[in-house]
Amino acid sequence: MTIFNNILIYFVIIPLLTLGGLALCTNAGRGIRAIRAVAVTGATALVALAAYLVYYFVTARAAGVQDAMLLRSDVMWYEPFNIKLALGVDGVSVVMIALSAIIVFAGVFASWKMNPLPKQFFLWFFLLSTGVFGFFISIDLFTMFMFYEVALIPMYLLIGVWGSGNKTYSAMKLTLMLMGGSALLMLGIIGIYFHSAPEGSPLTMNILEIAEANAIPHSWQMYLFPLTFVGFGVLGAMFPFHTWSPDGHASAPTAVSMLHAGVLMKLGGYGCFRIAICLMPFAANELAWIFLLLTGISVVYGAFSACVQTDLKYINAYSSVSHCGMVLFAILMFNTTAMTGAVLQMLSHGLMTALFFALIGMIYGRTHTRDIQKMGGLMQIMPYLGVGYVIAGMASLGLPGLSGFVAEMTIFVGSFMHEDTFRRVLTIAGTSSIVITAVYILRVVGKLLFGPVVDEHHRQLTDATWEEKLSTATLIVCVAAIGCFPNFFVDIISGSFEPVVKALNAAM
Amino acid sequence: MELNVLMYLVPAIVMFGCGVYGFLTRKNMIAIMISLELMLNAVDINFVVFNRYLFPGQMEGMMFTLFAIAIAAAETALALAIIINVFRAVRNVDISEISKLKF
């Protein structure tokens, strides 16, 4: 079949094969080794494939291939609704896929000693990643939505079974809120589908065709845009739909927090861009101000909230609200620079939050508390983790040379370039978050790592093990790579936005 | 005196109403069964009358009535059997006895 000639499909097949492999393993005795071997093999294969994809994409673009999407293939799936298994990637998807692969890789190592039921844990973990990859490679509304939900539901069990604290409440809340978002989304998708083509032509689910036809009536756009944007915005932790995030992250096990904050929340931003904005440029222009306001609030609000939290994961969850708010904020700026910044921010936030959660998990695994009041001076005890945490913190508060700086600056400069005074004022308000971010990051770094040792029992604790070092080092290297060579990424990403920006300006 | 269709229909409706009222107010299951029979029979009258007065050329209403009577008979038989079952279980035929399953 032709579809198997497309390397993209293997991003779904590899996790599925891994699932199959895991299903054959057992939890008992030496089975854990087999489980780890299968998981690592799968994750490594994904990273390798993602690396090849990036290479392929860069060389193709360098060779002058100008198609909006590369690696296209269409296989009819549900004929009556014109639903296809349509694959294709542009720069944004490519970097997102690479990000996902890296975080899955790091996540596998971060959950090396997962207990109990490692097999089931990895099963759900890889099911989740199947959904994530499927979402990024699809360009058909239905399949995208399907993969989107596939990625969401494993969270319930991953948090519920392997989580900590008030896990059943958090898991339920997270699942229901996200599913609430996807309920809106489903309605939006159905609405888009029925207006996808001009009168007389066959309806379609393919987003490229819909964008090209641009046939959604303006009156319908005004309803469908908020549905889809809020639908994805819930996952992107947009104020006021973000409250699943603190509780959910606080209860989730390490690797799940990593994957969730690192990749899953990106689905929100990506979807907002790919579906809400690309397909409905008119409404995007008309209604942007509402969402700009909400996302602008997210940015500042999340940062301020993070300032007074005492639970490490809560701090990070609120910081994610702030950072992800910035993603949506920038996407709504409708110029190439800001949108590129948004994707960079997704990458950056994905990596550094994953790093944060990995480190928090490792620290929690040792101290059995996440309350910063009860910890202190950990730098003396576990220097590796401490340094990692400082680096993550520095990335988060935007130190040049690490990814956060590049992303935030691109967003701010891009956003400020918009002619609209309203957007500029919001941008200026948004920039203030860099100070607040510094406040809460330094506060937690100061309390957690520096100063005297608070709890003498902590002196017996050990530093990171090799797999933990591998997991965090991978992420640190990636964070630094984006920070040091941003233009490589900008070149991949920014090309994808030009047609969109053109459409948006035309719709104005 | 010529009897018109309404003269049949009104009693039928009244009968139906009586059946409903009986169903809602009786405590005894047998009495409820009787009320149900009233309702079914009212419907039968309807069919017959419509056929006889409005569409006299064909037999559809009549046939329907025949089948409806048969069905009603089957229902009654089954209902009685079940009422006996219930009586064996609770030693009573009071309808308010069978309200253990609720909410």
Place this chain on the structure above:
Amino acid sequence: MDYSQFLMMPQEIGLLTVFLLVFLYDTFMPERSQRALPAFTAIIFGLFTALTMCPCLAEGGQAFGGMFEANGATWAIKLILSVGTFLVLLMATKWSNSEFISVRRGEFYELLLLTLFGMFLMVSARHFLLFVIGLETASLPIAALAAFEKRRYESHEAAAKYLFTAIFSSAILLMGISLVYGIGGTLYFNELAMAVALDRSALLITALAFVIAGVGFKLSLVPFHLWTADVYQGAPTAVTAYLSVISKGAAAFSFLIILAQVFGAAYSDVWQWMLYALIILTITIGNLFAMRQRNLKRFLAFSSISQAGYIMLGVIAGNAVGMASLMFYVLVYVFSNLAAFGVIMAVERESGKTTIDDYNGLFRTNPWLAFTMMLAMFSLGGIPPFAGFFSKFFIFVGACQTGSVAIYVLVFIALLNTIISLYYYLLVVKAMFISQDDCVVPAFKSACGERLAMVLCVLGIVFIGLASCLYAGLNEASAAAFPAF
């Protein structure tokens, strides 16, 4: 009389043959081979189902002066019902050989097959007489089946409640039909459609309301649903399983046919508004009740009420896509719900436990049962990649095809309700996977038939959605059937 018209109803004849074989086996086979009756029934019914899968039967035609019509769509829905019944039969094998039941197991199978026969008639009826006969044949034996476990008091209460409300509702239905007859002068669907097309009288609207109420009873639409939970809880689980999927599917299909064919185009605005109200009520009330249930059978009763609301979305569309989506929904619902009932049945048979709290920690002791149950819950909740997601999506698409804003609002409400439904489905998953308990259901091996049924259900849940050919087939069948209306 032209006897060749019986050839138009191969599925009914096949079913009657099965029924007769079972009856003969039950009556004449010696006592020692009676234990094989369940297996025997399952096997020949399975054969029957397999044979009727032959697409050549989709041709169809009319019989009895147009009272009976078979076409691709009826073939498909009958096939779906047969598959569902087959799964129920498989599940019931062990139960029907148990103490106190085994003496009457023949009756169980005979009554069950008879009700299925009634549904076949109902589905194919194009005349109210045949429809009523089918409906009653399908519903009356259920009362007897519900009362099957004579040792359990609940069984009797369920049967009594079912029977009283069923007769009352059939009286209402008949009243409605009589009024329709009084206006139209005929009971043929197609002729009635023409006769009532120009009439917008209060009488006809009352009649329509009564008919909807009568059929709504079978479908357990709110506010005609109140019997459902009590009966589901009281009846033997096998009967509940059967009742929840098979009779609901048949009723939904014939409901669509009556509404689309009799009250068709001229009245679609009237009954659509009725259905809007009913659907919103059904989904919401069903969900609100389901949230609080601790007994799993009762829980599934309310869940099936709200599922009926979703099924009605296919009815409201009133077109080919709606019908295809409806049938697909029923198909998926058969597999999902029966998977859940299969687990309940096995656990109940083994330990007598039916509340959600009893399932705490089930995953530790019986991982496969828990896994099956989880898939069932996910599928019912509409989580991809399981079949329920596809059916839900398609039924929404089908409904929205009518294009009015009102329907979008309706779909929106339905979608909001999916969140509530997901909540309670997850409660079951939570009990099995997350909660811990001291008195967990001990590990056990489920019976062969149950296991086979559950495996089939799991396969169905996983693959029905992914294999698009099924939906394509249904779509083709209903598209072909629809011009006939």
Place this chain on the structure above:
Amino acid sequence: MPFSYSIAVVALPLLMFLVLGLLDDRLGRRTAGVIGTVAMLVTTVLAYGVALTYFFGTGQGQIVDGIRQTVTVWNPAWLTFTEDLVVRMGIALDPIAAMMLVVITTVSLMVHLYSLGYMSNHEGEPEKGYQRYYAFLGLFTFSMLGLVVATNIFQVFIFFEMVGVSSYLLIGFYYTSPAAVHASKKAFIVTRLADLFFLLGIMILSFYTRTFDFESLVGTGGVAASGALGSAHGGTFMGISIMAWALTFIFIGGAGKSAMYPLHIWLPDAMEGPTPVSALIHAATMVVAGVYLVAKLFPLYVLEQGAMDVIAVVGAFTAFYAAAIACTQSDIKRALAFSTISQIAFMMTSLAVSSSDGALIEIHGGYGLGYMASMFHLFTHAMFKALLFLCAGAIIHAVGSNENSAMHGLHKHMPITSIAFLIGCLAIAGIPPFAGFWSKDEILVACYAKGLGWGLWMTMVAGLTAFYMFRLYLLIFFWSDHKQHGHHAPADAHWTMTVPLIILAAISVVAGFVPAHDMVTCDGKPLHTQLDWTVAGSSVLVACLGIGLAWRLYYKENDAPERMKAAASGLWTAAYHRFYMDELYQFITHKVIFQCVSKPIAWFDRKVIDGTMNLMGTVTQYCAAMVRPLQSGKVQAYVLTYLIGALVLAAALIACVLI
């Protein structure tokens, strides 16, 4: 390419950071220090090569038509925003960059060398983070060098952040001490706040000028040269041109790093870091980044008199304010820190009083005199302030305390240090022929050129400077005999520590004779200056007065200072507590930001937003409980509901359809 080796100047310290940072404990303590110092020595040699070639060499494009040019050595794109706005990472040499290379590498080398001895033990224990310390020094040096050779304003911003972080890491070097952690945090956050304004300034500036590059902003043919700035670009906001806003914002960014009032509060606390770090970062190099920034954009500032006035007022006030506080501090490092603030304010003021007024050019050779003086002072100040700090480090090392009450009478014990410190004091006080005299004199000339008031004010501050420096000196080295606290008597330190003192002292003596007016001018042309004897005389006189007063009060133990303190106790206490600025900030951050903003927001989030979500759940549960009676279990009730349902359905539709 000319100067291509200058990339090594920047790259070497970075390499050192990476090597030392990654190897960390795997490297011996001694080895790490030696590697670091040697690498720094090589860097210094290279930097000197670059600077000397730039100033005195020919033929590599540095001088065209007698005007010093900016030589862009290397300028690759780093981050592309749009086609116009590209952030480049490059190396550009101009007079002040070349001068800064010298300053940074010299002081850094001295600090590296000095630290070999200073950091070898910490409170009697061998210092644990020796390798880390050298790695951070490398990082800082790299960042600072990157800053000064920047080709565009965004690069400056990037390295602003980098030096901020290096400073954070080095201030918090003793991370087990809560005070150090707190100080590092404070330093970072305050400068970060300033950087926020810097960023806004850059955003506004680049939006209207469509460029980040210094070349196109202030170079020949750039935005500044074309003069079409201000109202032509973007109109006004609150009556002030957008450009003035942008430039003021950028100045605020610089003010944060350069500790101008009211953003100065981090600097005194930053003294919690190791003393050599204070010498390097918080006296000589990083703190002048703000001055350097304003100087880089000087042609733009000249066009916006409003922004210049802001700088002048802030600078002049800060100079006095910090000097006044310095008079009361008992912690010697803090006293020196306030002295630094005051001196940087001198440089700022000097820049700001430079005017383009034609008349002044005629009289005083004035256009750019302030600029030149400022840069010159920057250079000399770096040398003598580093010297003072390193001396202070030696003293603290010997005594084990920062308080001058623990010192007194050290002259006998530490003669070399004492003399070096004295040279530093003389230099800063502006006594000829020491370095400070020459640069300060030119600053004062520039101030007098702006106006008599400015001149008198700054002269008064200069007198105050002499007073507090000698107060400090005398309290440390004289006043009374040393009361010994430690195990052994204080003495001059190991050679690694004294050699840098001697070198820097020597530089402080002679640095004034560097022909700065030929080298660091704002337009690249040599500036003709002559000593203005009235100004010079009066400033020396005032300085001598200050010294005399200090001598009278602090040479021998007496109760005059106490009486003075008692006489003006309110003022003294206020000054001692730095006029309560810290308390004010504490109030703003803790009370306002944390208590009045963050806490309510967090509360709002948990109670209102989260509460709403939970409320939706609760309401649903409540509704579920509400509908419960419907399922009463009574068949007749069921049927009644059924009937009512059917009838209502019929009635409603009849009502709808027929009416």
